[in-house]
Amino acid sequence: MSSDYYLQTLSRLEDATATIGVVGLGYVGLPLALAGVKAGYKVVGFDVSQGRVEAINAGEQVISYLDPAEMRDAIAAGQFEATTDFARLAEPDVLAICVPTPLTRNRDPDLSYVVSTAQMIAKTLRPGQLVMLESTTWPGTTSEVVQPILEAAGGIVGETLFLGFSPEREDPGNKNFNTHTIPKLVGADDPKSRKLAETFYGKTVAKVVPVNSAAVAEAAKLTENIFRAVNIALVNELKLVYSEMGIDVWEVIAAAATKPFGFQAFYPGPGLGGHCIPIDPFYLTWKAREFGIESRFIELAGQINTAMPRHVVSELSRALNSQIGKGLRGAKILVLGLAYKSDVDDLRESPSLTLIELIEAQGAHCDFHDPHIPKVPQTREHANLSGRGSIALDGKTIADYDAVLIATDHAAVDYAVVAEHARLIVDTRNALAKRGITAPQAVKA
Incomplete structure (x- = not known):
């Protein structure tokens, strides 16, 4: 049965009939959502800000360098919508977590947004879903923090649910590179999760660079910015x-x-x-x-x-x-x-x-x-x-x-x-x- 969940999700990703969910519609999440639409997927964007969701659904320019016409066209075609209803997290086949990872006043990592998002996903988690963490974090977060939360809701990563890490590499306002053209690192700790992640991002961006674990991808992102x-x-x-x-x-x-x-x-x-x-x-x-x-x-x-x-x-x-x-x-x-x-x-x-x-x-x-x-x-x-x-x-x-x-x-x-x-x-x-x-x-x- 576990292979059935994997094959079903893989098939939907390959023929672009999958639904993609993006949690966090900021400078990382919104460009990713629009890239998913361009790849032919239906995309649902989730955000806690009612004002931002309303502005996006109205086709307003919420990020200065993104073309609002592209967003309006996707909304009009029924390919994209934003929502604050996190009960709908069960709908997408892929969930990309694009929430902030700030520091505390003592300059320690603040993973509260990642944890709360994982907990919300866990409430509606269904077999076959692929969860991708994109938020920058310390090596081990995907397996040590996110995975236990998801598995506590039932299922096993690599069998009935799938998990990976793909760091965002956005450079706001860069006219030479965008979400589609920047090579995308993809790491997962099991081959099925890695294959699903490669398939999704392979349709969404121009080049996917797979690595052998989520921790390698997490460390690579930190290394770039360090x-x-x-x-x-x-x-x-x-x-x-x-x-x-x-x-x-x-x-x-x-x-x-x-x-x-x-x-x-x-x-x-x-x-x-x-x-x-x-x-x-x-x-x-x-x-x-x-x-x-x-x-x-x-x-x-x-x-x-x-x-x-x-x-x-x-x-x-x-x-x-x-x-x-x-x-x-x-x-x-x-x-x-x-x-x-x-x-x-x-x-x-x-x-x-x-x-x-x-x-x-x-x-x-x-x-x-x-x-x-x-x-x-x-x-x-x-x-x-x-x-x-x-x-x-x-x-x-x-x-x-x-x-x-x-x-x-x-x-x-x-x-x-x-x-x-x-x-x-x-x-x-x-x-x-x-x-x-x-x-x-x-x-x-």
Whole structure:
């Protein structure tokens, strides 16, 4: 009988008659859902936010770089719908878990969303379903956390239910790569689960890369982002060193990047943002302690990166004193860019939020402008900023501030106008130099 469940699900995946469920319709889940529709599957998206579900079903643009027309067409054709009714988790043949995996205040992994999702799936679990965890986490989560929850509801992984891990590799706003074109890692601890996962993703994305276990796929995802975090920490530290020497780190990196081998350019900034790089390394350091290992290199990189917002505020204070003879207390500061990276509306873990709080803690008044984020949404860590709106940007407005802090390099910002009217510019992204704009009142931080 167990082989019947496997063969039935495999057949439905192969001929695209399967229904796909995606839990969590954020920056990972919604693109995956639309990729599933393109593959010919019927897709049901699950989310706890009634407002988000209503917006998606109305065909509104909930993510700036996703084409809402594509979503509207899928909804009109009956190929896609969003719901808050988790009793319907029994309907899909495949369930992809795309929920957040944040850190606690003590920088320990917070798997509460993964656990609660697995528990909800367990309530309606039926034989033959394939459950895929996509949320980034420590190696062993799929087998040590999710599997026991599912098996406690009845059934055995690899026989009557199937389980695997396929890490999301989304890069919001990247015009060169999307959900379909980014190679998809797939790991499972039994051959039937692995085959079902390969079949599903094989129809959904251009290339599937199978690995021998869920833990390998989990570790690979962490390795990808630890690689970036460590190298960003390196250039952030180099920025501090070279700045004291009077050397422009941006020019140094550009010079080093002319070497055609053995070097990859990474760039400094005001701190790390996005859901992956500021968080993922700590999932591994936490798990490493279980094995009596101190991952000192990774921990040090994390310390350097998390210290960058305070460094930027210190540089802002110093520039105010030296260039306009004013302290940070009582000053008016305009932060340009709230999103964690250029040209997106994603502010997850954005250093700009921390920068605003640090600036205001010093007694300054702080506003922001972001062409992609009209209002600060509700966030867990920065609730005091929720509801604040982006101000309009023009020469008169800019001149009203003591300093403009460039925290995100958005293409939609007219930096020539900023350079013309700002009393002081603190540029953390090399935004002016990249555009060939010379501003004597600008400093790099």
